């Protein structure tokens with residue numbers, strides 16, 4: 001029997017120590033990829049342009065209350081995030097959100113009503129169910145009922161969720177029930193959402209069962225009932241999701257990785273057997289103009305992992321990966337989250353459950369989360385104050401706050417919160433506000449995004465010593481980005497150590 005000496009642990013460790021990987025971008029994708037490399041002994045340098053790592057996981061401090069200004073939970077599906085949290089010793093911090101229904105606001109002729117239970121992506125299993133009928137009215141319910149009597153194959157295999165719903169159950173179901181969910185969750189119109197990705201099995205069940213509402217019921221029964229509907233369950237962390245970022249940074253430090261913030265990478269170029277990365281130090285907004293060190297930086301490495309947003313990744317990579325230019329860039333919605341700390345005793349008994357989705361076009365805000373109603377740990381931390389976060393902006397619709405000053409954005413958010421919660425909130429109730437801007441990656445469930453992502457990934461993987469991670473390739477959400485970044489880093493690490 002021959003022994004492959006390249007797999008000898010001592011030999012591998014020695015090889016690892018000689019390798020250097022540069023990670024560009026310190027969002028969750030970059031942090032995970034960096035950790036996967038660092039934990040086998042590879043030298044890792046992570047460069048992040050912002051003054052803190054975490055990307056869309058961002059901590060805000062509102063008058064001493066630390067909370068999430070970006071991602072605030074994770075989908076439990078797949079168990080990947082929980083497994084990571086266990087590895088990092090954070091199991092004790094995992095919490096479920098408080099029970100409590102969400103609401104819908106901006107329903108024509110109705111105003112606000114509880115979001116009906118028992119559907120999938122807002123598509124109801126029974127259009128005559130009381131909470132559904134309250135939103136779409138009798139006429140909408142009878143139109144939706146036609147779905148039960150129309151033959152299933154008249155429309156063929158429909159990819160667009162919006163078109164499928166409108167043709168089977170009518171425009172009211174699409175506009176009042178489905179659009180608020182897809183806009184709130186994916187920042188996208190239902191017409192752009194690919195049914196087969198957003199609700200796998202729904203089309204097949206439709207053909208099998210003979211109606212869309214019947215297919216919804218069949219899928220929910222198959223998933224074990226309402227509580228276990230696919231993709232529905234989320235969990236959070238006591239202290240917020242940035243606790244995860246802190247733990248990853250600590251781990252990177254333990255593994256000897258270098259994390260540099262305030263460093264913007266400008267180019268990634270192949271040289272002989274490795275890579276060179278040019279960067280510049282981001283100017284400190286608080287520093288004197290004369291003091292600013294516009295020091296250009298240059299790094300070399302055996303491999304590079306690009307973990308930025310799509311636009312930045314394409315700009316950095318296209319010169320070295322011309323095939324990327326053929327995988328058409330997708331547009332990414334720009335959204336803003338304004339988080340408000342309120343002195344508002346009228347919100348102590350949550351008037352609209354844990355949050356509100358809006359019928360598109362009815363309000364300038366896209367959605368609202370009543371954070372102190374949703375998370376018990378936050379209610380404790382806030383004492384007798386309330387916290388709500390108001391989201392603005394969606395695909396093709398700039399955030400209404402985009403051009404406003406911070407004060408004006410907070411004022412608008414307060415007015416929207418009052419309207420969405422159905423409770424007067426005087427300007428004096430506003431104790432503090434935090435505003436954050438994000439470019440959200442196009443979700444994986446947008447029609448055509450699967451092909452675009454596969455083409456981009458194939459183009460990158462064809463280049464030795466290069467990897468790309470992050471939501472623009474993995475799909476939006478921690479449950480997607482984390483396992484994908486692990487897999488990509490593992491692929492790269494194998495090529496570095498074993499080839």
Ligand SMILES: Cc1cc2nc3c(=O)[nH]c(=O)nc-3n(C[C@H](O)[C@H](O)[C@H](O)COP(=O)(O)OP(=O)(O)OC[C@H]3O[C@@H](n4cnc5c(N)ncnc54)[C@H](O)[C@@H]3O)c2cc1C
Pocket residue numbers: 024025026027028029030047048049050053054055056057069070071072073074075263264265266307308309312335337438439440441469470471472475476477478479481
């Ligand atoms: C407001 C909001 C709420 C969300 N809520 C949830 C939620 O509750 N649950 C959930 O699972 N998901 C949620 N998501 C989605 C989830 O947060 C993201 O999918 C995920 O965090 C993306 O991670 P990423 O590493 O791909 O990108 P990012 O987090 O965007 O990180 C990319 C990083 O690259 C850096 N960068 C960019 N260009 C350069 C450069 N040239 N040089 C150096 N650094 C650079 C950026 O500064 C950034 O830190 C939310 C997203 C948003 C925006």
